[in-house]
Amino acid sequence: xxxxxxxxxxxxxxxxxxxxxxxxxxxxxxxxxxxxxxxxxxxxxxxxxxxxxxxxxxxxxxxxxxxxxxxxxxxxxxxxxxxxxxxxxxxxxxxxxxxxxxxxxxxxxxxxxxxxxxxxxxxxxxxxxxxxxxxxxxxxxxxxxxxxxxxxxxxxxxxxxxxxxxxxxxxxxxxxxxxxxxxxxxxxxxxxxxxxxxxxxxxxxxxxxxxxxxxxxxxxxxxxxxxxxxxxxxxxxxxxxxxxxxxxxxxxxxxxxxxxxxxxxxxxxxxxxxxxxxxxxxxxxxxxxxxxxxxxxxxxxxxxxxxxxxxxxxxxxxxxxxxxxxxxxxxxxxxxxxxxxxxxxxxxxxxxxxxxxxxxxxxxxxxxxxxxxxxxxxxxxxxxxxxxxxxx
Amino acid sequence: xxxxxxxxxxxxxxxxxxxxxxxxxxxxxxxxxxxxxxxxxxxxxxxxxxxxxxxxxxxxxxxxxxxxxxxxxxxxxxxxxxxxxxxxxxxxxxxxxxxxxxxxxxxxxxxxxxxxxxxxxxxxxxxxxxxxxxxxxxxxxxxxx
Numbered sequence: 001x002x003x004x005x006x007x008x009x010x011x012x013x014x015x016x017x018x019x020x021x022x023x024x025x026x027x028x029x030x031x032x033x034x035x036x037x038x039x040x041x042x043x044x045x046x047x048x049x050x051x052x053x054x055x056x057x058x059x060x061x062x063x064x065x066x067x068x069x070x071x072x073x074x075x076x077x078x079x080x081x082x083x084x085x086x087x088x089x090x091x092x093x094x095x096x097x098x099x100x101x102x103x104x105x106x107x108x109x110x111x112x113x114x115x116x117x118x119x120x121x122x123x124x125x126x127x128x129x130x131x132x133x134x135x136x137x138x139x140x141x142x143x144x145x146x147x148x149x150x151x152x153x154x155x156x157x158x159x160x161x162x163x164x165x166x167x168x169x170x171x172x173x174x175x176x177x178x179x180x181x182x183x184x185x186x187x188x189x190x191x192x193x194x195x196x197x198x199x200x201x202x203x204x205x206x207x208x209x210x211x212x213x214x215x216x217x218x219x220x221x222x223x224x225x226x227x228x229x230x231x232x233x234x235x236x237x238x239x240x241x242x243x244x245x246x247x248x249x250x251x252x253x254x255x256x257x258x259x260x261x262x263x264x265x266x267x268x269x270x271x272x273x274x275x276x277x278x279x280x281x282x283x284x285x286x287x288x289x290x291x292x293x294x295x296x297x298x299x300x301x302x303x304x305x306x307x308x309x310x311x312x313x314x315x316x317x318x319x320x321x322x323x324x325x326x327x328x329x330x331x332x333x334x335x336x337x338x339x340x341x342x343x344x345x346x347x348x349x350x351x352x353x354x355x356x357x358x359x360x361x362x363x364x365x366x367x368x369x370x371x372x373x374x375x376x377x378x379x380x381x382x383x384x385x386x387x388x389x390x391x392x
Numbered sequence: 393x394x395x396x397x398x399x400x401x402x403x404x405x406x407x408x409x410x411x412x413x414x415x416x417x418x419x420x421x422x423x424x425x426x427x428x429x430x431x432x433x434x435x436x437x438x439x440x441x442x443x444x445x446x447x448x449x450x451x452x453x454x455x456x457x458x459x460x461x462x463x464x465x466x467x468x469x470x471x472x473x474x475x476x477x478x479x480x481x482x483x484x485x486x487x488x489x490x491x492x493x494x495x496x497x498x499x500x501x502x503x504x505x506x507x508x509x510x511x512x513x514x515x516x517x518x519x520x521x522x523x524x525x526x527x528x529x530x531x532x533x534x535x536x537x
Contacts, residue, residue, distance in 0.1 A: 309429060311454040315396060315405070329429045330454035335494065337429070349426040385411050385458060387433040387450035388426055 003321025007367040010323045011205075011299055011360030012154055012182060017248065018207040018361075024251040025209065028244035036241050037232065046243055053250025060253040061180075061199070062190030063216050069233045070246050073213035074181035075105035076226070077200035078148075080215060080237075081177045082109045084223030085146045086118055089175075093143030099123045099131050100343040101158075102150050105200075106179055107339070123149075128290040129158030129344050136168045147176050151183035151199070155327060155340040155356055156289030157300030159187055166195045175221070181205055181213075185256035185263070186297050197221050203245065207361065208252030212245035263361060267298035270359045270368055275301050277372045282379055288346060288354060299359040302327075307389075308382040309352045316378040322371050328352040349388075397455055400489040404459035409466050412448045419516065421508025424501050425534035430457040432505040436468065438513055444468045444476055449505075456495040460502040463488050473510055477523025479503060504533055 008016075017025075028049070034042025036050045051065070058065040071077045086096065096113065098106055100122045110120045121139045123131050131149050140147075147169040152159050162178050169176040177198035183189065185206035191199055199216035203209055217223070217236070229238030256263070272293065278285060284306040290296040305313060310326030317324055327338030329352055337351045346354065359368070395402050417435035424431035430453030437446035447468045449461040464484050468476045481499035485491050491499060511529045514521055 307452065309453050309457075312405070312458060315455045319406070328454070330457075330495075335429070335497075352426070352429040385408060385450060386452040387422065387431050388452040 003319065005367075005370050006321045006323075007363075007371050008323045009357045009359060009363070009367075009371060010325050011363075012297070012356065012358040013325060014204045014210065015207045015360055016362065017204075017209055018252065018255060020255060021208055021248050021251045025244045025248040028247050032243075034243075036243060037230065046241075049247055050241060050243065053246045053253075056250035056254040056257075057201070057214055060257045061184065061201070061216060062192055064219065066234070067191075067216055067219055069215045069217055069237050070241060070249070071213045071215055071237060072242070073204075073211060074103075074179065074200050074202035075213075077198075077213055077215040078103070078105040078179050079109050080226035081198045081200065081223065082106065082113060082146070082148060084226060085175055085177075086113050086116075088223055089145040090118075093141075093145045094118045095121070095141050095144045096146045096148065097121045097123060097136065097139050097144060098148045099125060099150065101125050101129055101153050101155075101340045102148070103154060103179055103181065106148055106150070125158075125343050127344050128295075129153050129156050129340070130290070130295075131160050131165060133161060133164040133168050136165055140168070140172050140174065144172070144174050147174055149176075149178060151178045151180035151189075152187060152297050153289075153340060154182045155338060156302045156344065157182075157297030158290050159183070159295045159297065162196065163194050166197075170195060182297060185253075185260065186267075186299070188260060188264075191216050191218070203249035203252060206252045206256045209245045209248040212242055212249045214249065259361070264298045266361065267359050267363075268293060270363050270365065271299055271301050271357075273365065274357060274359065274368045274372065275303070277368070278303055278375065281372065282376055286346075286350065288341060288344065297358070299363075301357045301359075303355055303357070304346060304350050305353045305355065305379050306350050307353070307386045308379065310354055312382055313353070313355055313375075313378055316381070317371070317374060320374040320378075322374060325356045327354040327356065397459070397492070398489050400487075401456060401459045401491065404462040404488065405455040408449075408458055408462040410446075410448050410462065410469070411450065413450065414446055414448050417448075417509075419509040419511070419513025421505045421510070421512055423505040423508055423533040424453070425532075426452055428533070429453060430498065430501055431533075432457065432461050432501055434461065434465070434502075434505040434509040436509050436513060438473060438517075442472050442474070444471055444473065447509075453498065453501075454495070456491050457498040457501060459488060460484055460491070460498045461505070464502040464506055468506065473513070473519075473521060474523060476506065477510060477521055479506060501533060504531070508532075 034046035036046040203212035288302040310328030
């Protein structure tokens with residue numbers, strides 16, 4: 001079976017590599033294959049390309065180039081900061097504060113640290129997913145060594161008050177990290193103005209290649225290496241650099257910076273159109289996440305369809321060529337529903353019917369119309385089958 | 393195109409058999425809960441020879457839950473109650489050509505819903521079936537896991 005159209009609405013999961021990004025990368029597999037650590041021409045040229053990419057990424061986030069370290073992705077950056085700070089400051093304290101709605105790269109690292117004797121406070125969020133600076137203030141203890149709060153939530157798109165949260169941590173002399181995998185390229189930012197110490201980044205969420213990411217490490221802050229070996233990345237992250245990936249990440253960052261106003265406008269208009277049509281044309285739906293769209297990821301929409309289950313919605317949309325994701329337990333190996341939707345208090349009887357749509361740079365109005373037209377059919381069809389009663 | 397489930401499961405999910413409700417059913421079973429993510433209702437009609445002449449279902453749940461209920465109804469219609477009681481989650485899975493390991497519980501749900509429908513029928517009609525011995529009719533699958 002083949003669908004008449006392919007409509008990708010899962011840009012928060014990953015993005016396609018843009019053609020100009022790919023074009024920039026290709027020579028680094030063949031002609032420009034040198035090892036940046038080598039001291040002859042090919043190596044020196046590779047090193048220049050690496051430095052250029054570092055400037056491109058730094059420019060997007062308002063950092064100095066030497067504050068950007070390339071890693072193997074957002075998860076590595078998250079693991080590195082948490083484990084690195086825990087290791088470095090364990091004599092000073094063993095308490096870390098994070099939130100209940102973090103990505104698993106943070107939550108599972110925290111669980112690992114708990115197994116090593118660290119104590120973790122998981123802050124509650126409100127119904128729209130916001131972490132409160134007052135709650136953070138109250139959770140701080142004399143032995144707190146790190147606060148890690150995500151910049152933008154991956155499921156419901158909440159943009160956290162990072163500047164305020166970082167200020168609270170710093171008032172108490174505590175280091176502040178943010179997982180900005182969903183924020184970079186989607187939210188305008190200046191890391192110096194935000195006053196944060198660490199920030200995790202990913203390339204494949206901004207139309208760059210997978211397997212590449214970065215860590216912003218504020219000047220003057222030091223943590224032990226996570227990957228030990230050679231002296232790459234100023235001795236902070238060993239391993240021969242994924243040069244093609246880094247060059248791609250750099251180019252993607254440059255394109256993202258150049259396009260950011262258009263990107264935010266394009267995505268938020270299509271997202272609003274999608275939500276307007278869904279709420280107007282499909283009964284019994286609940287929109288999850290921030291109502292104030294200026295505090296929401298520009299492409300993110302998260303909707304609960306009452307009386308039906310998310311994985312079955314997902315599969316039927318897939319049959320029509322439409323790609324989305326769900327917070328339903330049935331879609332997870334653990335059979336637990338989304339921890340984010342649970343944390344914002346989505347009713348346990350409706351939580352399994354939640355779908356995340358994310359539009360991106362290549363999404364068109366026609367795509368949204370096609371998706372909503374099919375969604376209406378799919379929802380009606382599954383409600384016919386459903387054993388959950390609904391008012392007539 | 394690649395699918396999460398095999399062709400047979402997809403067929404029963406995309407084209408479920410016997411969806412709906414029976415007017416004046418002889419037995420009704422509901423198993424599971426929306427909180428856990430799946431809930432099935434199975435209804436049966438039984439004739440004087442103890443043959444299940446009709447069986448319908450309604451399911452809230454994922455693709456494999458819908459496919460398991462659909463398959464289960466087709467395996468009941470035309471069979472005696474005793475034969476229907478021999479159905480297990482394993483025979484439903486076999487008939488579906490297999491389910492992913494994390495979806496096995498969907499077939500367990502279907503087996504329980506069938507047995508609850510038959511139990512309801514047996515209670516209302518004063519019948520006793522060997523296949524219901526030891527069956528826990530109090531378990532409605534709605535405990536929070």
